[in-house]
Amino acid sequence: LLLSYVLYHQGLVPPHIAAGINLNFWPAGPLFRSWGAFFIRRTFKGNRLYSAIFREYLGELFHRGYSVEYFIEGGRSRTGRLLAPKTGMMSMTLQALQHNQTRPISVVPVYIGYEHVLEVDTYAKELRGAAKEKENAGLVLRVIKKLRNLGQGFVNFGEPITLSNYLNHHYPEWKEQHHEDKPHWFNHAVGSVSNQVMVNINKAAAVNAMNLVGTALLSSRQRALSHEQLLEQLSSYQEMLKNVPYSTDVVLPTDTPKAMLDHVLSLDRVGVLVEKDNFGEIIRLERNSAVLMTYYRNNIQHLFVLPSLVASIVLHYEAIQKDLLLDAVRKIYPFLKGELFLHFNEEELNTQIKAIIDEFARQDVIQANDNLLSIHRAKVRILQLWSAGMREILQRYYITVSILRRDPGIARGLLEKESQLVAQRLSVLHGINAPEFFDKAVFSAFIANLKEEGYFDDDKEKLHELATILEHLISSEICLTINGAADKADEVEIEVEEEDKSNKDE
Numbered sequence: 001l002l003l004s005y006v007l008y009h010q011g012l013v014p015p016h017i018a019a020g021i022n023l024n025f026w027p028a029g030p031l032f033r034s035w036g037a038f039f040i041r042r043t044f045k046g047n048r049l050y051s052a053i054f055r056e057y058l059g060e061l062f063h064r065g066y067s068v069e070y071f072i073e074g075g076r077s078r079t080g081r082l083l084a085p086k087t088g089m090m091s092m093t094l095q096a097l098q099h100n101q102t103r104p105i106s107v108v109p110v111y112i113g114y115e116h117v118l119e120v121d122t123y124a125k126e127l128r129g130a131a132k133e134k135e136n137a138g139l140v141l142r143v144i145k146k147l148r149n150l151g152q153g154f155v156n157f158g159e160p161i162t163l164s165n166y167l168n169h170h171y172p173e174w175k176e177q178h179h180e181d182k183p184h185w186f187n188h189a190v191g192s193v194s195n196q197v198m199v200n201i202n203k204a205a206a207v208n209a210m211n212l213v214g215t216a217l218l219s220s221r222q223r224a225l226s227h228e229q230l231l232e233q234l235s236s237y238q239e240m241l242k243n244v245p246y247s248t249d250v251v252l253p254t255d256t257p258k259a260m261l262d263h264v265l266s267l268d269r270v271g272v273l274v275e276k277d278n279f280g281e282i283i284r285l286e287r288n289s290a291v292l293m294t295y296y297r298n299n300i301q302h303l304f305v306l307p308s309l310v311a312s313i314v315l316h317y318e319a320i321q322k323d324l325l326l327d328a329v330r331k332i333y334p335f336l337k338g339e340l341f342l343h344f345n346e347e348e349l350n351t352q353i354k355a356i357i358d359e360f361a362r363q364d365v366i367q368a369n370d371n372l373l374s375i376h377r378a379k380v381r382i383l384q385l386w387s388a389g390m391r392e393i394l395q396r397y398y399i400t401v402s403i404l405r406r407d408p409g410i411a412r413g414l415l416e417k418e419s420q421l422v423a424q425r426l427s428v429l430h431g432i433n434a435p436e437f438f439d440k441a442v443f444s445a446f447i448a449n450l451k452e453e454g455y456f457d458d459d460k461e462k463l464h465e466l467a468t469i470l471e472h473l474i475s476s477e478i479c480l481t482i483n484g485a486a487d488k489a490d491e492v493e494i495e496v497e498e499e500d501k502s503n504k505d506e
Contacts, residue, residue, distance in 0.1 A: 003069060003110060004036060006155045016061060018070040018089060022135050044088065058089075059096035062105055072197055078123035079436040080298030082202060082341055084445065085194035094190055095181065097163050098174070107193070109158035109200040113299055115151025115210040116267055118143055120295045123435075149268045154206035156251055161196060198341040202302050203247040209260035211300045212237050212253070213272065214293040217285050219388035224284030227274075231257040233385050236363060237304070243362075244355045246303045247343065291433045298436070301389065302340040307356050308389030309336070314366050315387045316473050319374040322357065328469050329353055335397060338449040339442065392434050395478055398470040399423055400446055401455075403486050405467050408460065412447055419443045422485040429481055 004014040019037040023029065029039070044051040061068055074086030090107075097105050126132055133139060167174040170192060171185045216233040217223050225233065234257035241252050253260060261283070264272055271289020275282045285293055309332060313325050333349055336342055344352055361368040365379045365386070375383060400419045404410060410418075423438035436442055450456060455463050471479060 001035065002112065002153060003155060013067065015067040015069040018068065025135055025137065027137060028135075028140060055092045055095060058092050059099065059101070062093075062096045062101060062103060065103055072194060076119075076123070078126055078295075079434075079439065080295035081301065081436060082198050084441065085198055087190045087194045090194045090197075091186075091190045094163065094167075094186065094193070097167075098186075105163045107161045107163060107197055109161075109197045109204065111154070111156040111158060111201050111204040111206060113154040113156075113206045113208065113211075115153075115208050115264075115296075116270065117295065118146055118150070120292050123295065146269075149266065151210060151263070151267050152208065154208065154251065156204040156206050156249065158200035158204035158249055161193065161200065163193065166193060166196070195341070199343045202341045203343055204249040204251075205246075205300055205303060206251040207241060207253055207300055207303065209253060209255065209263045210267070210270070210296045213261060213264045213283075214285075214296040215300070215304065215389065216385060217272070217283065218290065218293055218297050219385040222284070223287075223290050224282055225385075226279075227281035227283060229381065230261065230283050233382060234260060236365065236382050236386070239363060240307055240356070240359055241303065244307075244352065244359050250303065291435060294434050294436075302342060304386075304389045305336055305340055305342070305393070306352060307360070308386055310353060310356050310360065311365070311383050311386035312390045312394065312473050314360075314373050314375060315380075315383050319372060322368075322371045322373055325357075325373060326350060326353055331466055331469060332394075332397070334453050335446055335449050336393070338452075339393075339445055390473070392432060392437055394470055394473050395426065395432075395482070396423060396437065396442065397446065398467070398474055398479070399426070399482050399486070400443060400450070401463065401467045401470060402482055403489065404450070404455070405460075405463055406486060408456075408463070412451070416440065416443050416447055418486070418489040419447075421489055422482060425485045426478070426481055430478065 004017070008014050014036050017032075017035075017037040019032060019039050021039045021041055023032060023037070024039040033039075038057075040054065041047075041050065044054070058068065070089045072085045072090065073083040074088075075083065077083050093105065093107070122133070167189060171189050173183075173185055174189065176183075212234050213230070215237070216230055217225060219233075238252070238257065241250070255263070264270060265274065271286040271292065273284055273286060275284060306329070309329055310325065313320060313328055330346070330349070333342075333344075337344070357366070357368060357373065360366045360383075363379070363382075364376055365382050367374045367376045396419075399422045400415065403415060403418050403422070420438050420440055420443055423443075426432065427434075427437050455466070474482075
């Protein structure tokens, strides 16, 4: 509805909206329909007639020149990150183009962000196992009561993808008529276009005060910083984003760090508190709000992940040659790219990392002498807070890699399950509150990337190199916990196998 409102006020025709059938309840359903929504089932599996009729309906809309809005993630993100794209609607869009569509079709990625999301506490409950409440009129009324001071919303349009141009460039054979619904190139093209949409959405991110304050406070293990330290960190974030832009489409806040902090403190129900002692003010997050704040941090995590990785490497090595740092980044980057829909290719990555190093040196956060990078002790706290953005990601990667190194022949399904169990144990023992830390989908994506990068092959040296790099970037205490839990997971696996064998024998 927000997107339709924005388009209308820009003088454009609001789109038809593919909405989940769960939103078709009274009184919202008839209203949504009158505002351009058409309701679709959550899954088309097992109903070929429904699928065929819907595909023709979509093709007719495109043929008549109507714009159509659909949500490529297929559901709500409860962690604040982009979800892996669901490709059903994109598949139907490409089929419409393929079947003699005369009008060109362009896909326009849209980033929508908020300073305060009403449902964020509900998301946290659902991540802890609570059932999703079915949409109903009572729920709408309860939400309306909460509409107070909720900050700003952002609607950003990413770089459009003209489908015929994209296919001409990547799949030139698409114009050949084979009179089949899905030729050999089709599924790969659907996945490729869908992934590019997600990359372009992330390139159009909007950074706001809530994102930045949440990122800084969550980077502290105690979820608290002195007033001066917090402002200094916000300034460092702003300078990095301005001087080493992630992309030209990213929208940055123009307020001063103090104005941003004051704005966040003025919002209702955000859980950011100010405490005073003899030395000044301390800004901290309420314990219950820490999990909720990860949602806002994760909205822009992809913008900070490369500076955080550089900071983490310099911090843990204390002094490292620039070319060794670049080599470590190149080994880890493919997994970050797959997980967070980053857009840099190999050449752009080198340029970006060098620019990040130069910016850290300009801020005096690190010292750069020729080819040697080292900690600047006076600014080490800023470096620590920067590096914290990679802490949980690196821990997750090390969990999976350490299990795979123990048992290179392990089945992917079992590797995913064991990784998840070890992560759950680690989160309890070390108080890790990030909801996505033991998310099954995140491990599944990482394992798929390991496979794609050849880490399941017979070349054990490659896996050993990655494990060694990760080991250096994680505290020894965390490493011991992970290795201990991985050993226990192996024992449990052996016991389960023996029990299964015993049951079969009986």
